[in-house]
Amino acid sequence: MVVTILDALIRACNSAYNQTKGIIGTIEAGKEFGIGAGGDITKNLDLVAEKAVIESIRNDKLSPTIIGEESGRIEGDKGFLIIDPVDGTANALRQIPFYCCSLAYAEDFKLSAVTDAVVMDFFSGDTYYASRGKGAFLNKNRISVRRTQDDESLLIGLNISGIPVQTLETLSNLISQSNHIRQFGANALEVSYIARGLLDAYIDFRGKIRATDMAGAYLILKEAGGKIYDMHGSELDSDLGVSTKMSFLATATDRIFERISNPITNRKR
């Protein structure tokens, strides 16, 4: 039986899900193991999940170069596997029901070369996935972004945790004009929410996001018809290195990009 790369990614997420669900919310899950390759404190939960992912991928006879949130870069033969084993670890440790696993496979060392992606909601088990050119899916059902009407108020996800005061200022007009700001605490799942039509936009301008954090959701959103921009309004791209950090703005449609970028751009006028 030939395993497609997408199948292998889904199996790897399932393996991590099964091996972590027993320890979510336990003291064991929160044990600390120094600083991971991505620069955050590695918790036992992250390690267990990343190990499960890597083992599953190798069992499926794939040997990509691994770019892991915890492990860093491990050289392989062909392609790149970008792993955020648990996005939303702080939520998981508190048993707040919003955290996920994010996996992406890229044929070259950049975001735009991602061909396959899975984001699995580790609380509900909901599985978002996409292969380039083939659309985005949630649990085998095709998903697409919401085409919100101009007179509807938007649901806008933000990540402002630890944001510099001056960067927050650039968002303050948008925030003050928005009826529905959200911050659930796991960016890969929040961007997948745009792909599913639950959120209209997501903004992280802190300059802290790495490809490991969002390579999976990046492809899922694009395949669902959404857009991802950098801070200058250009299409987002980046290399996949764990030390490369970026800011981004994801939206369901170009029209929503216009609606939310105006209050940002016009702040100083």
Next chain:
Amino acid sequence: MVVTILDALIRACNSAYNQTKGIIGTIEAGKEFGIGAGGDITKNLDLVAEKAVIESIRNDKLSPTIIGEESGRIEGDKGFLIIDPVDGTANALRQIPFYCCSLAYAEDFKLSAVTDAVVMDFFSGDTYYASRGKGAFLNKNRISVRRTQDDESLLIGLNISGIPVQTLETLSNLISQSNHIRQFGANALEVSYIARGLLDAYIDFRGKIRATDMAGAYLILKEAGGKIYDMHGSELDSDLGVSTKMSFLATATDRIFERISNPITNRKR
């Protein structure tokens, strides 16, 4: 059989849950019915839930004066029933899994006179409840706030949707110093999350919250050992009128209040 007030509130939440779960996420749920007593646009979902609550309470032979987010004030014989039939309506309409029903019973027309309270998570069915002096519970298990260590980073819930730019500025140092900001979009459930130890604090300084929005969570948090302050750092109290609006800061402990109020207070120094 004698039905306690707390039993009646739980039964009323259950009734609203059963009568709304079939329409969550449907177009039917989002039909608009003008402006409710609380000043927001009333959706069909809110109306169905509020009707179910009121019918259930009357079936249990109680006739309090009703203070409803949608219906406004309906005179009764004894005590006050404060109803937010669906807190997080915008989430419910999009099928974002975070919305609840909030009910409180007060023997007098003020927050501090609330004696019984229920907040039911309408996605999971989790039921938070409390009676004055008898502790707080989640699904029959006693709950209490988390006593976070001083060297642990805090999980802080905010409501900054539509916040005036100047008010956001008063929070900007706190936000820039916090690793984990959250905004799930249903304040009664977020304050209940503090009671359960999932969040450490919740701040809504917009001056828009009414007693209907938080009377239930107010008692649940207090009975779980938490604290609720007004903007001046005094213990929060207020009348229960739907047109009375307030700001508040809820924390698990006095120590957390100190930790988060310093960056707010010291902003201008």
